[in-house]
Amino acid sequence: MASNKAHHATGWAAGVIAAALVAHAGAGGPYQIVSFLSFVAGVLGGTAPDWLELAWWSRRRRLWITHRTWTHWGIAWLGLLAYAYLALPSQFWAAPLFGFACGGVMHLLADWPNPLGVPWIAGRHSLKLWKSGRCDLIVVTAAWLTAGLVADHVFFQNVHAHKALAFVRALPACS
Numbered sequence: 001m002a003s004n005k006a007h008h009a010t011g012w013a014a015g016v017i018a019a020a021l022v023a024h025a026g027a028g029g030p031y032q033i034v035s036f037l038s039f040v041a042g043v044l045g046g047t048a049p050d051w052l053e054l055a056w057w058s059r060r061r062r063l064w065i066t067h068r069t070w071t072h073w074g075i076a077w078l079g080l081l082a083y084a085y086l087a088l089p090s091q092f093w094a095a096p097l098f099g100f101a102c103g104g105v106m107h108l109l110a111d112w113p114n115p116l117g118v119p120w121i122a123g124r125h126s127l128k129l130w131k132s133g134r135c136d137l138i139v140v141t142a143a144w145l146t147a148g149l150v151a152d153h154v155f156f157q158n159v160h161a162h163k164a165l166a167f168v169r170a171l172p173a174c175s
């Protein structure tokens with residue numbers, strides 16, 4: 001896995017993305033309470049594929065599901081994500097579920113580049129970019145960049161993205 005720290009850091013980003021998308025779908029509820037719930041669920045979901053396979057109820061906390069098999073199954077997480085998103089307008093529980101799924105998908109993306117890979121469909125696939133725990137900074141930065149863009153789009157109508165783009169365009173190398 002990407003290191004636990006990286007999963008926490010990207011999980012928070014997933015929470016932000018989920019909250020923004022829930023708000024965007026108009027399912028934020030009174031005072032965006034539901035958005036906030038989906039944020040919390042996103043943080044939980046960010047580490048879920050790893051704690052779901054731990055027998056956390058037993059004292060020895062052994063793995064009861066082989067590491068990176070069922071709890072890291074891409075189809076299940078993406079399916080959950082789509083299902084929850086479609087239910088957003090009509091069901092109040094869909095928002096936290098959507099957040100949880102966002103966290104899970106983010107977790108798989110963070111695990112993807114290292115050699116063990118992720119079973120997206122059947123059999124593991126790895127981007128083979130770096131070893132586990134290495135380059136966490138890239139993973140975390142990418143996650144937060146995405147979160148920033150999504151939140152910017154939903155809450156600020158891309159103001160910050162436009163400013164950043166203008167800044168890059170103004171750089172000598174790009175003009």
Ligand SMILES: [Zn+2]
Nearest residue numbers: 001049050111
């Ligand atoms: Zn994992």
